[in-house]
Amino acid sequence: MRIVIAGGGIGGLAAALSLHAAGFRDVAVHEAAREIRPLGVGINLLPHAVRELTELGLADRLAEIGVATAELAYFNRYGAAIWSEPRGLDAGYAWPQYSVHRGRLQMLLLEAVTERLGPQAVRTGSRITGPGAEDLLIGADGINSAVRAHLFPGEGPPPWNGLVLWRGTTYGEPFLTGRSMIMAGDGTRKFVAYPIETGGRTLINWIAEQPLDGEAPDRGDWNRPADRHEIARHFADWTFDWLDVPGIITGAGSAYEYPMVDREPLPYWTSGNVTLLGDAAHAMYPIGSNGASQAIIDARVLAHSLAGGGLAAYEAARRPATTALQLSNRKMGPEIVMKLAHERAPAGFDDIEQVVPYAERAEIAASYKRTAGFDPASLNGRPSWSVTR
Structure with a gap:
Protein backbone atom coordinates (compact mmCIF):
# COMPACT_ATOMS: atom_id res chain seq x y z
CA MET A 1 0.00 0.00 0.00
CA ARG A 2 1.55 3.29 -1.13
CA ILE A 3 0.81 6.08 1.36
CA VAL A 4 1.63 9.75 0.83
CA ILE A 5 1.46 12.25 3.72
CA ALA A 6 1.12 15.92 2.82
CA GLY A 7 2.87 17.94 5.53
CA GLY A 8 6.00 17.40 7.56
CA GLY A 9 4.80 18.95 10.80
CA ILE A 10 4.17 17.17 14.08
CA GLY A 11 1.02 15.42 12.83
CA GLY A 12 2.51 14.30 9.52
CA LEU A 13 5.71 12.95 11.07
CA ALA A 14 3.78 11.21 13.86
CA ALA A 15 1.61 9.61 11.17
CA ALA A 16 4.67 8.32 9.32
CA LEU A 17 6.07 6.77 12.52
CA SER A 18 2.69 5.29 13.46
CA LEU A 19 2.12 3.76 10.03
CA HIS A 20 5.62 2.30 9.98
CA ALA A 21 5.09 0.80 13.45
CA ALA A 22 1.81 -0.72 12.21
CA GLY A 23 3.60 -2.53 9.37
CA PHE A 24 3.22 -0.12 6.44
CA ARG A 25 6.49 0.25 4.58
CA ASP A 26 5.74 2.41 1.52
CA VAL A 27 5.20 5.73 3.30
CA ALA A 28 6.46 9.12 2.14
CA VAL A 29 6.13 12.54 3.77
CA HIS A 30 5.98 15.50 1.36
CA GLU A 31 6.74 18.90 2.89
CA ALA A 32 6.24 22.11 0.89
CA ALA A 33 9.08 23.95 2.65
CA ARG A 34 12.53 23.41 1.18
CA GLU A 35 13.93 22.73 4.63
CA ILE A 36 12.35 21.56 7.88
CA ARG A 37 13.66 23.89 10.56
CA PRO A 38 12.94 24.03 14.32
CA LEU A 39 10.51 26.96 14.19
CA GLY A 40 7.93 28.10 16.71
CA VAL A 41 7.81 28.47 20.45
CA GLY A 42 6.48 26.30 23.26
CA ILE A 43 3.64 23.78 23.19
CA ASN A 44 2.27 21.26 25.68
CA LEU A 45 2.00 17.53 25.21
CA LEU A 46 -0.74 16.12 27.41
CA PRO A 47 -0.48 12.60 28.89
CA HIS A 48 -2.66 11.02 26.20
CA ALA A 49 -0.19 12.21 23.51
CA VAL A 50 2.84 11.31 25.61
CA ARG A 51 1.41 7.80 25.91
CA GLU A 52 1.37 7.49 22.12
CA LEU A 53 4.92 8.78 21.71
CA THR A 54 6.03 6.44 24.49
CA GLU A 55 4.48 3.47 22.69
CA LEU A 56 6.36 4.58 19.58
CA GLY A 57 9.59 4.19 21.57
CA LEU A 58 10.33 7.89 22.01
CA ALA A 59 9.96 8.30 25.79
CA ASP A 60 13.65 8.81 26.56
CA ARG A 61 14.18 11.29 23.75
CA LEU A 62 11.09 13.22 24.76
CA ALA A 63 12.24 13.43 28.38
CA GLU A 64 15.52 14.95 27.19
CA ILE A 65 13.86 17.90 25.43
CA GLY A 66 10.77 18.49 27.59
CA VAL A 67 9.97 19.87 31.02
CA ALA A 68 7.62 17.57 32.94
CA THR A 69 4.71 19.80 33.94
CA ALA A 70 3.90 19.48 37.66
CA GLU A 71 0.97 21.87 38.00
CA LEU A 72 -1.64 23.83 36.05
CA ALA A 73 -2.90 26.93 37.86
CA TYR A 74 -5.39 29.69 37.00
CA PHE A 75 -5.31 33.21 38.46
CA ASN A 76 -7.22 36.44 38.07
CA ARG A 77 -5.51 39.52 36.62
CA TYR A 78 -4.34 40.50 40.13
CA GLY A 79 -2.48 37.22 40.61
CA ALA A 80 -4.99 35.67 43.03
CA ALA A 81 -5.43 31.91 42.70
CA ILE A 82 -8.67 30.58 41.16
CA TRP A 83 -7.84 26.92 40.59
CA SER A 84 -4.81 24.64 40.57
CA GLU A 85 -4.33 20.96 39.95
CA PRO A 86 -1.40 18.56 39.62
CA ARG A 87 -0.53 17.39 36.15
CA GLY A 88 1.16 14.38 34.57
CA LEU A 89 2.58 11.76 36.93
CA ASP A 90 1.69 13.96 39.89
CA ALA A 91 -1.98 13.68 38.90
CA GLY A 92 -2.01 9.89 38.77
CA TYR A 93 -1.41 9.45 35.05
CA ALA A 94 0.84 6.62 33.89
CA TRP A 95 2.60 9.12 31.60
CA PRO A 96 3.99 12.61 32.15
CA GLN A 97 2.83 15.88 30.63
CA TYR A 98 5.58 17.86 28.89
CA SER A 99 6.15 21.47 27.99
CA VAL A 100 8.47 21.52 25.00
CA HIS A 101 9.73 23.74 22.21
CA ARG A 102 7.64 22.93 19.17
CA GLY A 103 10.63 22.99 16.83
CA ARG A 104 12.66 20.63 18.99
CA LEU A 105 9.76 18.17 19.05
CA GLN A 106 9.41 18.38 15.29
CA MET A 107 13.13 17.71 14.82
CA LEU A 108 12.93 14.75 17.23
CA LEU A 109 10.15 13.25 15.14
CA LEU A 110 11.99 13.99 11.90
CA GLU A 111 15.10 12.25 13.21
CA ALA A 112 13.06 9.18 14.19
CA VAL A 113 11.33 9.05 10.77
CA THR A 114 14.69 9.25 8.99
CA GLU A 115 16.16 6.49 11.16
CA ARG A 116 13.23 4.11 10.82
CA LEU A 117 11.86 4.80 7.34
CA GLY A 118 15.08 6.00 5.70
CA PRO A 119 16.19 9.46 4.51
CA GLN A 120 14.12 9.11 1.32
CA ALA A 121 10.91 9.03 3.35
CA VAL A 122 10.82 12.81 3.83
CA ARG A 123 10.79 14.91 0.67
CA THR A 124 11.10 18.66 1.14
CA GLY A 125 10.19 21.28 -1.44
CA SER A 126 7.29 19.04 -2.50
CA ARG A 127 3.81 20.50 -2.23
CA ILE A 128 0.84 18.13 -2.51
CA THR A 129 -2.48 19.69 -3.52
CA GLY A 130 -4.57 16.62 -4.28
CA PRO A 131 -4.54 12.87 -4.90
CA GLY A 132 -2.25 11.27 -7.45
CA ALA A 133 -1.14 7.68 -7.98
CA GLU A 134 -0.91 6.77 -4.30
CA ASP A 135 -3.27 4.33 -2.60
CA LEU A 136 -3.88 6.76 0.25
CA LEU A 137 -3.26 10.49 0.61
CA ILE A 138 -3.24 11.90 4.16
CA GLY A 139 -3.66 15.66 4.42
CA ALA A 140 -1.61 16.73 7.44
CA ASP A 141 -0.76 20.12 5.96
CA GLY A 142 -2.10 22.45 8.62
CA ILE A 143 -4.81 25.03 9.06
CA ASN A 144 -4.43 26.26 5.47
CA SER A 145 -4.40 22.72 4.09
CA ALA A 146 -4.32 22.31 0.32
CA VAL A 147 -5.66 18.76 0.68
CA ARG A 148 -8.63 20.02 2.71
CA ALA A 149 -9.22 22.66 0.02
CA HIS A 150 -9.31 19.85 -2.55
CA LEU A 151 -12.08 18.14 -0.57
CA PHE A 152 -13.89 21.39 0.33
CA PRO A 153 -13.16 24.01 -2.34
CA GLY A 154 -14.22 27.57 -1.66
CA GLU A 155 -14.04 27.29 2.12
CA GLY A 156 -11.97 30.44 2.38
CA PRO A 157 -9.64 31.61 5.17
CA PRO A 158 -10.06 30.39 8.75
CA PRO A 159 -12.60 32.46 10.71
CA TRP A 160 -11.23 34.93 13.28
CA ASN A 161 -12.87 35.54 16.66
CA GLY A 162 -11.42 39.03 17.21
CA LEU A 163 -8.66 38.02 19.63
CA VAL A 164 -4.96 38.27 18.94
CA LEU A 165 -2.23 36.16 20.54
CA TRP A 166 1.34 37.28 21.05
CA ARG A 167 3.94 34.62 21.74
CA GLY A 168 7.57 34.59 22.78
CA THR A 169 10.21 33.00 25.01
CA THR A 170 12.22 34.70 27.75
CA TYR A 171 14.98 33.55 30.08
CA GLY A 172 13.93 34.32 33.64
CA GLU A 173 13.59 33.15 37.20
CA PRO A 174 11.55 30.00 37.95
CA PHE A 175 8.11 30.63 39.44
CA LEU A 176 5.80 28.66 41.75
CA THR A 177 6.87 24.99 41.59
CA GLY A 178 9.46 25.68 38.90
CA ARG A 179 7.44 23.38 36.61
CA VAL A 192 0.02 32.20 29.93
CA ALA A 193 3.51 31.15 31.00
CA TYR A 194 5.38 27.88 31.52
CA PRO A 195 9.01 26.71 31.39
CA ILE A 196 10.27 24.79 28.37
CA GLU A 197 13.87 24.57 29.59
CA THR A 198 15.11 24.28 33.16
CA GLY A 199 18.47 23.71 34.79
CA GLY A 200 21.06 26.44 34.68
CA ARG A 201 18.56 28.93 33.25
CA THR A 202 14.79 28.76 32.91
CA LEU A 203 13.38 29.48 29.45
CA ILE A 204 9.79 30.66 29.87
CA ASN A 205 7.32 30.30 27.04
CA TRP A 206 4.59 32.93 27.20
CA ILE A 207 1.38 33.86 25.40
CA ALA A 208 -0.44 37.18 25.81
CA GLU A 209 -3.96 37.57 24.47
CA GLN A 210 -6.50 40.36 24.03
CA PRO A 211 -9.11 41.64 21.55
CA LEU A 212 -7.81 43.53 18.53
CA ASP A 213 -9.68 46.25 16.68
CA GLY A 214 -9.80 46.22 12.89
CA GLU A 215 -8.78 43.51 10.46
CA ALA A 216 -6.95 40.41 11.59
CA PRO A 217 -3.30 40.04 10.60
CA ASP A 218 -2.42 37.21 8.24
CA ARG A 219 -4.56 34.32 9.39
CA GLY A 220 -2.70 31.16 10.22
CA ASP A 221 0.78 32.76 10.08
CA TRP A 222 2.56 32.00 13.34
CA ASN A 223 5.68 33.96 12.37
CA ARG A 224 4.43 37.55 12.05
CA PRO A 225 6.85 39.72 14.13
CA ALA A 226 5.39 41.89 16.90
CA ASP A 227 6.71 44.75 19.08
CA ARG A 228 7.43 43.42 22.60
CA HIS A 229 7.11 46.85 24.21
CA GLU A 230 3.75 47.49 22.58
CA ILE A 231 2.53 44.12 23.86
CA ALA A 232 3.81 44.85 27.36
CA ARG A 233 1.91 48.15 27.39
CA HIS A 234 -1.37 46.19 27.50
CA PHE A 235 -0.18 44.31 30.62
CA ALA A 236 1.77 47.10 32.31
CA ASP A 237 0.14 46.65 35.74
CA TRP A 238 0.14 42.85 35.73
CA THR A 239 3.00 42.53 38.23
CA PHE A 240 2.34 39.79 40.76
CA ASP A 241 4.33 38.83 43.85
CA TRP A 242 5.47 35.72 42.04
CA LEU A 243 5.57 36.84 38.37
CA ASP A 244 6.50 40.04 36.51
CA VAL A 245 4.33 39.82 33.40
CA PRO A 246 5.52 42.99 31.57
CA GLY A 247 9.12 42.11 32.44
CA ILE A 248 8.77 38.67 30.89
CA ILE A 249 7.26 40.14 27.72
CA THR A 250 9.92 42.81 27.21
CA GLY A 251 12.69 40.35 28.09
CA ALA A 252 11.97 38.18 25.05
CA GLY A 253 14.41 38.14 22.18
CA SER A 254 11.50 38.40 19.76
CA ALA A 255 7.73 38.09 19.75
CA TYR A 256 5.18 36.90 17.22
CA GLU A 257 1.56 37.79 16.56
CA TYR A 258 -1.19 35.38 15.62
CA PRO A 259 -4.94 35.93 15.27
CA MET A 260 -7.04 33.38 17.16
CA VAL A 261 -8.55 31.35 14.36
CA ASP A 262 -9.87 27.85 13.90
CA ARG A 263 -11.80 25.90 11.27
CA GLU A 264 -15.44 24.90 11.11
CA PRO A 265 -16.07 21.24 11.97
CA LEU A 266 -16.40 19.13 8.84
CA PRO A 267 -19.19 16.72 7.88
CA TYR A 268 -16.56 14.16 6.82
CA TRP A 269 -12.78 13.83 6.58
CA THR A 270 -12.48 11.02 4.07
CA SER A 271 -13.37 10.88 0.39
CA GLY A 272 -12.11 8.09 -1.82
CA ASN A 273 -8.42 7.61 -1.13
CA VAL A 274 -7.99 10.94 0.71
CA THR A 275 -8.31 11.67 4.43
CA LEU A 276 -7.33 14.45 6.81
CA LEU A 277 -5.39 14.64 10.06
CA GLY A 278 -4.46 17.26 12.67
CA ASP A 279 -5.15 20.93 11.95
CA ALA A 280 -6.13 20.09 8.39
CA ALA A 281 -9.04 18.13 9.84
CA HIS A 282 -9.92 20.05 13.01
CA ALA A 283 -7.91 23.22 13.64
CA MET A 284 -9.04 24.54 17.02
CA TYR A 285 -8.43 27.51 19.27
CA PRO A 286 -5.28 27.04 21.39
CA ILE A 287 -7.31 26.39 24.52
CA GLY A 288 -6.45 23.57 26.88
CA SER A 289 -3.09 22.78 25.23
CA ASN A 290 -4.56 20.26 22.80
CA GLY A 291 -3.55 21.05 19.22
CA ALA A 292 -0.38 19.00 18.82
CA SER A 293 -1.64 16.31 21.19
CA GLN A 294 -4.77 15.71 19.11
CA ALA A 295 -2.71 15.44 15.90
CA ILE A 296 -0.52 12.75 17.49
CA ILE A 297 -3.61 10.83 18.60
CA ASP A 298 -5.07 11.13 15.09
CA ALA A 299 -1.89 9.58 13.72
CA ARG A 300 -2.01 6.60 16.03
CA VAL A 301 -5.73 5.91 15.54
CA LEU A 302 -5.33 6.23 11.76
CA ALA A 303 -2.53 3.65 11.68
CA HIS A 304 -4.44 1.29 13.99
CA SER A 305 -7.58 1.60 11.85
CA LEU A 306 -5.76 1.03 8.57
CA ALA A 307 -4.07 -2.06 9.98
CA GLY A 308 -7.51 -3.30 10.97
CA GLY A 309 -8.91 -2.88 7.50
CA GLY A 310 -10.00 0.66 6.66
CA LEU A 311 -10.51 4.35 7.27
CA ALA A 312 -14.08 4.20 8.54
CA ALA A 313 -13.02 3.32 12.07
CA TYR A 314 -10.53 6.20 12.11
CA GLU A 315 -13.10 8.82 11.25
CA ALA A 316 -15.72 7.26 13.53
CA ALA A 317 -13.31 7.41 16.46
CA ARG A 318 -11.78 10.81 15.84
CA ARG A 319 -14.17 13.17 14.01
CA PRO A 320 -16.94 13.31 16.66
CA ALA A 321 -14.36 13.59 19.44
CA THR A 322 -12.44 16.45 17.85
CA THR A 323 -15.64 18.22 16.80
CA ALA A 324 -16.74 18.25 20.45
CA LEU A 325 -13.33 19.59 21.42
CA GLN A 326 -13.41 22.33 18.77
CA LEU A 327 -16.79 23.50 20.05
CA SER A 328 -15.66 23.30 23.69
CA ASN A 329 -12.62 25.44 22.92
CA ARG A 330 -14.86 28.07 21.33
CA LYS A 331 -16.55 28.30 24.74
CA MET A 332 -13.13 28.71 26.46
CA GLY A 333 -12.86 25.11 27.67
CA PRO A 334 -11.38 24.90 31.19
CA GLU A 335 -10.20 28.52 30.98
CA ILE A 336 -13.77 29.69 31.57
CA VAL A 337 -12.99 29.69 35.31
CA MET A 338 -11.07 32.96 34.77
CA LYS A 339 -14.04 34.53 33.00
CA LEU A 340 -16.45 33.41 35.73
CA ALA A 341 -14.20 34.77 38.47
CA HIS A 342 -13.94 38.14 36.70
CA GLU A 343 -17.65 38.40 35.99
CA ARG A 344 -18.55 37.61 39.60
CA ALA A 345 -15.71 39.57 41.26
CA PRO A 346 -14.27 42.11 38.77
CA ALA A 347 -12.37 43.97 41.49
CA GLY A 348 -10.84 40.78 42.86
CA PHE A 349 -11.71 38.50 45.78
CA ASP A 350 -10.51 37.37 49.17
CA ASP A 351 -12.05 33.90 49.06
CA ILE A 352 -12.49 32.16 45.70
CA GLU A 353 -14.90 29.69 47.31
CA GLN A 354 -17.40 32.53 47.67
CA VAL A 355 -17.03 33.43 43.97
CA VAL A 356 -16.67 30.12 42.09
CA PRO A 357 -17.28 27.21 44.50
CA TYR A 358 -14.90 24.26 44.48
CA ALA A 359 -17.48 21.84 43.07
CA GLU A 360 -18.07 24.10 40.06
CA ARG A 361 -14.36 24.55 39.41
CA ALA A 362 -13.65 20.85 39.76
CA GLU A 363 -16.41 19.87 37.33
CA ILE A 364 -15.17 22.37 34.73
CA ALA A 365 -11.71 20.79 34.88
CA ALA A 366 -12.99 17.20 34.87
CA SER A 367 -15.48 17.81 32.07
CA TYR A 368 -12.79 19.14 29.77
CA LYS A 369 -10.55 16.15 30.45
CA ARG A 370 -13.40 13.85 29.46
CA THR A 371 -14.09 15.83 26.28
CA ALA A 372 -10.42 15.94 25.28
CA GLY A 373 -9.80 12.27 26.05
CA PHE A 374 -7.41 12.52 28.98
CA ASP A 375 -9.51 11.64 31.99
CA PRO A 376 -6.89 9.81 34.11
CA ALA A 377 -8.80 6.59 34.81
CA SER A 378 -10.02 6.22 31.23
CA LEU A 379 -6.63 6.96 29.71
CA ASN A 380 -4.70 4.67 32.06
CA GLY A 381 -7.15 1.82 31.43
CA ARG A 382 -7.66 2.17 27.68
CA PRO A 383 -6.24 -0.58 25.43
CA SER A 384 -3.19 0.34 23.39
CA TRP A 385 -3.46 1.47 19.77
CA SER A 386 -0.20 -0.30 18.97
CA VAL A 387 -0.57 -2.93 16.25
CA THR A 388 0.65 -6.40 17.20
CA ARG A 389 2.14 -8.17 14.22
Missing part, protein backbone atom coordinates in the same frame (compact mmCIF):
# COMPACT_ATOMS: atom_id res chain seq x y z
CA SER A 180 4.11 25.21 36.76
CA MET A 181 1.95 26.21 33.83
CA ILE A 182 -0.02 29.33 34.75
CA MET A 183 -2.86 31.26 33.16
CA ALA A 184 -3.99 34.66 34.43
CA GLY A 185 -6.95 36.55 33.02
CA ASP A 186 -9.67 39.12 33.51
CA GLY A 187 -12.26 37.87 31.05
CA THR A 188 -10.82 39.97 28.22
CA ARG A 189 -7.05 39.69 28.45
CA LYS A 190 -5.02 36.59 29.31
CA PHE A 191 -1.41 35.73 30.02
